Amino acid sequence: xxVPVPTVADVGERALVARIRERVPAFPDWVTVGIGDDAxxxxxxxxxxxxxxxxxLVEGVHFDRAFVPPRAIGHRALAANLSDLAAMGARPRAxxxxxxxxxxxxxxxxxxxxxxxxDLAARSRIALVGGNIARSPGPLMVDITATGTVGRRQVLRRxxxxxxxxxxxxxxxxxxxxxxxxxxxxxLPATTGPDAGDEPFRDAxxxxxxxxxxxxxxWMLGRNRAVTSCVDLSDGFADAVHQIASASGLxxxxxxxxxxxxxxxxxWFERNGRxxxxxxxxxxxxxxxxxxxxxxxxxxxxxxxRRVPGxxxxxxxxxxxxxxxxxxxxxxxxxxxxxxxxxx
Amino acid sequence: xxVPVPTVADVGERALVARIRERVPAFPDWVTVGIGDDAxxxxxxxxxxxxxxxxxLVEGVHFDRAFVPPRAIGHRALAANLSDLAAMGARPRAxxxxxxxxxxxxxxxxxxxxxxxxDLAARSRIALVGGNIARSPGPLMVDITATGTVGRRQVLRRxxxxxxxxxxxxxxxxxxxxxxxxxxxxxLPATTGPDAGDEPFRDAxxxxxxxxxxxxxxWMLGRNRAVTSCVDLSDGFADAVHQIASASGLxxxxxxxxxxxxxxxxxWFERNGRxxxxxxxxxxxxxxxxxxxxxxxxxxxxxxxRRVPGxxxxxxxxxxxxxxxxxxxxxxxxxxxxxxxxxx
Numbered sequence: 001x002x003v004p005v006p007t008v009a010d011v012g013e014r015a016l017v018a019r020i021r022e023r024v025p026a027f028p029d030w031v032t033v034g035i036g037d038d039a040x041x042x043x044x045x046x047x048x049x050x051x052x053x054x055x056x057l058v059e060g061v062h063f064d065r066a067f068v069p070p071r072a073i074g075h076r077a078l079a080a081n082l083s084d085l086a087a088m089g090a091r092p093r094a095x096x097x098x099x100x101x102x103x104x105x106x107x108x109x110x111x112x113x114x115x116x117x118x119d120l121a122a123r124s125r126i127a128l129v130g131g132n133i134a135r136s137p138g139p140l141m142v143d144i145t146a147t148g149t150v151g152r153r154q155v156l157r158r159x160x161x162x163x164x165x166x167x168x169x170x171x172x173x174x175x176x177x178x179x180x181x182x183x184x185x186x187x188l189p190a191t192t193g194p195d196a197g198d199e200p201f202r203d204a205x206x207x208x209x210x211x212x213x214x215x216x217x218x219w220m221l222g223r224n225r226a227v228t229s230c231v232d233l234s235d236g237f238a239d240a241v242h243q244i245a246s247a248s249g250l251x252x253x254x255x256x257x258x259x260x261x262x263x264x265x266x267x268w269f270e271r272n273g274r275x276x277x278x279x280x281x282x283x284x285x286x287x288x289x290x291x292x293x294x295x296x297x298x299x300x301x302x303x304x305x306r307r308v309p310g311x312x313x314x315x316x317x318x319x320x321x322x323x324x325x326x327x328x329x330x331x332x333x334x335x336x337x338x339x340x341x342x343x344x
Numbered sequence: 345x346x347v348p349v350p351t352v353a354d355v356g357e358r359a360l361v362a363r364i365r366e367r368v369p370a371f372p373d374w375v376t377v378g379i380g381d382d383a384x385x386x387x388x389x390x391x392x393x394x395x396x397x398x399x400x401l402v403e404g405v406h407f408d409r410a411f412v413p414p415r416a417i418g419h420r421a422l423a424a425n426l427s428d429l430a431a432m433g434a435r436p437r438a439x440x441x442x443x444x445x446x447x448x449x450x451x452x453x454x455x456x457x458x459x460x461x462x463d464l465a466a467r468s469r470i471a472l473v474g475g476n477i478a479r480s481p482g483p484l485m486v487d488i489t490a491t492g493t494v495g496r497r498q499v500l501r502r503x504x505x506x507x508x509x510x511x512x513x514x515x516x517x518x519x520x521x522x523x524x525x526x527x528x529x530x531x532l533p534a535t536t537g538p539d540a541g542d543e544p545f546r547d548a549x550x551x552x553x554x555x556x557x558x559x560x561x562x563w564m565l566g567r568n569r570a571v572t573s574c575v576d577l578s579d580g581f582a583d584a585v586h587q588i589a590s591a592s593g594l595x596x597x598x599x600x601x602x603x604x605x606x607x608x609x610x611x612w613f614e615r616n617g618r619x620x621x622x623x624x625x626x627x628x629x630x631x632x633x634x635x636x637x638x639x640x641x642x643x644x645x646x647x648x649x650r651r652v653p654g655x656x657x658x659x660x661x662x663x664x665x666x667x668x669x670x671x672x673x674x675x676x677x678x679x680x681x682x683x684x685x686x687x688x
Contacts, residue, residue, distance in 0.1 A: 032393055036591070037502050038431035038575055039397035041494065044388035049376055053383035053474065054440040054489055060481040061444075087382035096398040098442075098487050100405075130397065137404040138482020143442050145398055145489040150385065158381050231382055247380070 008110050009103040013133050016110065020097075023118055024128050031094070031129055040129035042094055045149035051090035052147045055080040055234075059139035067183040070112025071119075072209035073142060076285075078120050080234060081146035082213035083287040087232035089156040089222020090148030092124050092215065097131035100141040113142065124215060154222035156230035156291070161248035163321040165228055165292035168301070168313050170214050173237050174265030174276065177283025179208025182268065204264040211287040217308050218289055226300050230291040238281045238336050240290040241317075245325045248292075254317040254336055256329030277329070282337060292319055352454050353447040357477050360454065364441075367462055368472050375438070375473055384473035386438055389493035395434035396491045399424040399578075403483035411527040414456025415463075416553035417486060420629075422464050424578060425490035426557035427631040431576040433500040433566020434492030436468050436559065441475035444485040457486065468559060498566035500574035500635070505592035507665040509572050509636035512645070512657050514558050517581050518609030518620065521627025523552025526612060548608040555631040561652050562633055570644050574635040582625045582680050584634040585661075589669050592636075598661040598680055600673030621673070626681060636663055 008016060020035070027034045033041035044050065057063055057077045065073075078095065085092050097117065101110065121128055126146060182201045214232075221227045229248055231240045237259070245252045261280040269276040293301050305313045317328075327336045352360060364379070371378045377385035388394065401407055401421045409417075422439065429436050441461065445454070465472055470490060526545045558576075565571045573592055575584045581603070589596045605624040613620040637645050649657045661672075671680045 038428040039395045042394040050386040051383045054442045054476050056442050056478050061479045084382040098398045098400050100402050132398050134400050135405045143487045
């Protein structure tokens with residue numbers, strides 16, 4: 001017997017907005033007008049600059065409902081934006097959610113997506129203050145705009161690196177790419193929480209589905225003026241190195257032996273006959289931070305590192321006056337491949 | 345001979361971003377970080393609140409490339425957001441552009457879209473400070489977030505109407521719906537500028553393709569505290585009346601004889617055997633403002649009306665304590681139909 005699954009088209013736009021409003025916690029007092037008017041109205045932060053970013057997840061490009069659970073879609077859409085705020089040194093403040101929904105989208109998928117988004121929003125102290133819901137005649141699209149605040153002298157740009165600065169990365173890389181491949185091969189994980197997936201790839205799957213934006217680290221780096229530049233790894237490690245180098249008018253030497261490839265990712269890539277380092281460098285959606293540290297700040301950075309326990313900060317290379325971006329490995333030196341770009 | 349048309353996939357994401365950057369005028373001095381970093385950074389407005397809104401245009405839902413020229417797609421995507429700012433009484437400030445592009449989208453379409461958007465942005469004094477470009481395996485999507493500023497006591501909510509307040513609408517309604525139908529029937533207008541379409545429907549086509557958000561009016565209404573509530577007509581006149589009534593906990597009586605249906609729209613609907621008033625009330629995307637004015641402010645409103653020459657402000661009804669929203673016409677009184685909602 002086929003019991004029809006309720007879809008978003010069954011309940012309609014207004015009821016969908018109402019479902020979101022019901023789940024949104026009480027607004028902070030700086031939200032003057034929240035969900036439900038022509039626009040949201042916010043009290044500006046005190047003595048801070050406004051940071052604003054937007055990022056979209058498109059079904060069939062950034063995720064596949066066959067192997068990404070609804071909660072993870074909502075989580076990842078917000079995480080991508082929070083990671084951009086982290087990379088600027090900003091504290092999250094408000095988010096707008098713009099959805100384009102296929103008629104046949106199950107209501108349960110909609111609810112799961114909102115739950116995943118609101119869980120991360122609550123933990124990250126960002127208020128969902130507005131948005132838009134439209135129909136999509138094609139894929140599901142989740143477009144989020146996030147705003148935050150940052151002190152005037154605490155903005156982390158990508159353009160401030162200087163020759164001789166050491167290059168650091170937070171955490172370990174490759175898990176998102178390996179987790180994606182695991183999910184693509186195995187289908188929807190048996191559980192939808194952060195312990196989804198099988199050992200030894202459980203961490204990789206969890207970090208692909210529920211990446212943790214490095215908000216505390218980014219904020220600390222900006223507040224302590226410990227770094228000269230910073231980007232997140234949304235389009236992959238290799239891309240991030242190129243971004244900092246190009247924005248700063250410099251080159252870089254990356255030491256392959258120092259790059260922290262996550263153990264699960266290493267295992268997965270090796271098992272599939274691939275070079276773990278190259279796969280991890282190319283893979284996108286590791287929401288770690290890459291940043292440059294001048295020599296005089298190394299001791300400060302070590303002190304800061306102790307304030308983000310469980311998140312290693314690893315020195316992986318150096319910025320150079322010569323403009324080439326190279327990977328040094330096993331005594332050889334090669335151009336570092338470009339990162340991920342859409343339409344390439 | 346088939347000369348292949350260059351597509352967005354031919355040039356790639358970074359070149360597309362570069363094409364936008366080249367056309368964006370110099371940033372105002374309150375833009376601390378513009379296009380090209382993880383996020384944009386802005387100096388907050390002085391002694392003002394921040395207003396933020398997002399709105400998306402989805403191909404096949406909000407427009408069809410068969411009869412909407414690229415410039416108009418870009419213009420309309422921004423206009424929808426500016427209209428939301430106008431309805432809050434805000435001055436535009438910064439915009440973020442999030443695009444999901446089909447691989448086969450001609451580069452010329454991309455450029456036209458950006459040109460249309462940037463033309464309206466320049467006239468409206470809103471700075472394009474960032475965004476995102478992704479692939480779409482389905483339709484073209486243009487999602488814009490716009491921010492603005494408004495004085496603390498000058499916010500135009502939809503919830504402030506009181507029983508006895510007069511209901512006013514700016515301009516004339518029905519042109520967007522009639523223009524859409526004309527374009528759907530006739531295909532892409534011969535010219536792509538605001539004089540596209542044939543007489544007597546030229547105005548309707550122009551207002552469908554290039555709607556003019558009522559920024560000056562909205563800002564004046566807020567600044568002079570002339571109104572108790574305000575919304576824009578993005579989802580149609582009937583919807584707007586329901587929105588103000590419902591948010592204010594009131595009813596409304598709309599006088600059908602007073603509703604300013606645009607002449608071209610009236611002509612078009614009559615020619616196609618439809619009731620012009622009902623078609624105009626139901627049609628979306630007339631970016632006019634609907635607002636409520638208490639008796640003591642009528643003279644002030646008349647003075648303000650002289651400061652928006654060419655834009656009539658018409659009294660169309662009254663807010664009532666009784667919660668029904670009714671249309672009075674030819675001595676009869678009927679429930680006003682609900683407006684447009686997605687998935688309905």
